[in-house]
Amino acid sequence: MDPSERPAVVFDNGTGYSKLGFAGNSEPSFTIPTVVAVNESFLDQSEQCSSANWLAQYNAGVMADLDFFIGDEALSHFKSSGLYSLRSPIRHGQVNDWDTMERFWQQSIFNYLRCNPEEHYFLLTDSPVSTPESRECMGEIMFETFNVPGLYISVQSVLSLSAGFAYLKSLSEEDSEDSVSDMTGVVVDIGDGAPHIVPVVNGYVIGSSIKSFPLSGSDVTQFVMQLLQERGELLPPDDALDIARRVKETYCYTPSDIVKEFKKHDSKPSKYIKQWSAIKPKTGVPYTIDVGYERFLGPEIFFHPEMYSADFSTPLPELIDSCVQSAPIDTRRALYKVLSLSSANTSKNRK
Template sequence: MDAASRPAVVIDNGSGYSKLGFSGNSEPSFTIPTAVAVNESFLNQSDSSSNGNSIAQYNAGIMADLDFFIGEEALSHSSGIYNVNYPIHHGQVQNWDTMEKFWQQCIFNYLRCDPEDHYFLLTDSPVTTPESREYAGEIMFETFNVPGLYIAVQSVLTLAAGYSTPKSDMTGVVVDIGDGSAHVVPVVNGYVIGSSIKSFPIAGNDVTQFVLQLLQERGELIPPEDSFDIARKVKEMYCYTCSDIVKIFFHPEIYNDDFTTPLPDVIDSCVQSSPIDTRRALYKNIVLSGGSTMFKDFHKRLQNDVKKIVDDRIAASTARLGLDVKPQPVEVNVVAHSIQGYAVWFGGSVVASMPEFYESCHTKEDYEEYGASICRTSPIFKGMY
């Protein structure tokens, strides 16, 4: 059977969690921590006993490559002879060897598929460098021998999910707050306005740390080895956003004195730095993505605060210019949905289900002819607009 006739593999790698599954499904098959536990004792033993024996070092390297765990299993092996590594920090891959190990287990142990039989869609941060995309392409084509690869920007996939507007209208501001990174990204007709991307240095992991700090200050008796996990569960089960009382994302100086710009101001700055003829459409479709946007009433507070900023600016401009005619109000709409925790993956599933997907992928033949540079960019589907 031809690979193009099979469902594509969709992998959304995040700093905290990764979502894995196949195109056409409404939710990922697996959501696992992006963590790898590697047994490096083989290498340590080799260094101390081989005395330059290259064969011993080679064998130790093979054993170290084979003995590792990912996801929850990796976290359960966090003590002893295993070292837990997180290959992605703030949305960027920092360790490609560890990333390759992670993908290996995702493909063979979790999805249980042959990578040579499926096209692949990988997600990418909007601020990732072209060189990073090349590394991902090299691993996929060289190590896993995939027949085709598409690397999609996470923010575009969020809009492609189609739960905010029809998929034919790919314009909006994506507020993506995951576990390790947070970005506000304007997208116009499917294209990211790179110069207007704003990063927000507080993400889900920081909120967990803040909750843990509060628990410790209250003197809660929590086992040290379980403290972070308990704080994360407290955050996910009990945290919510008040309509007027200060909270982390809206008053970040509570957590970090180095950054004092509230999230609504970051969003407004993002839109105001975009082309003037796109701003109304961007304000009209502010789309939430990532698990750290799923606090109860988060979208209501955000919409109210952004709307107030916009209305105050219009009122101030009207008064300053002495206008008698009231200008047309700007519609501000923040979109929340039950799938926003895995909106990027779902958007990838939608995109990879389209007939244009296989035509737009970089193929193994293209890679062999032109090299990894083909992975620097991926075409936008014309059929979506």
């Protein structure tokens, strides 16, 4: 069948999570951690085998290529067995381990989406500061390893803005092209690794005006964990970071006035303090922790970064303004009109 008659495969690979699915669907088919668990025992065997024993060395190498897991399965095997090591192919929004990235794509295609890559076009997302060499590696793997018939690589921020305009157009009663088709706006993309403020004009990124923000979703997680521990909550050491991440995703929000929020929590603690219950993985003993100020102090580091790090004090709103002011003067008015928030760390409820 002609690939154009099948839906394109979409991979949005981020530092923390990857979204896998097909074009045309309203949501991804899978959202999984961007990690790979590799069996170290086979890798060690391959390295230890003498060059004379080529067959044993070859077999160990083959098994190392076959025995790996990705996503939640990788985390599960890493925790339950000492044979596997955990690898993250993407750091700070950039692919730094192409062999591991290829394995991740392999499992994504054949084990998760269960499709034949030769029968689908592929759409991959990329960082706004990615290098041409990085895109060349993407194309090389996709065309030479998976033999895809067609590939398009787009900046995540442009796709996010495009989706926002498409949504606005679907809500508009009037089918007016001029109001939602210019694809101009500022995208605030705060992922788990490399946040950026990206100005987009008529669908094109203004590369010279991109601003980087040093605090990401992983920093919010670290800050929530730090606050819980400083308050005396007993978090299991092996799962402390995972608990903080779940607390962030479940309970955190952005208040309109942080002082009023403190007063509300102090006046009626029973109403605003939440409880997180879980079971210790090693002992099976249930435990409960209280979640209080952490609910709104975690995301607050985007607006008061000095709370978390003394090395950076410029809040996110000022950086957005600086981004627009550095763009060409004839585009600034249009950029100020549209602000698009992208990635899960920007979706905190406002109270």
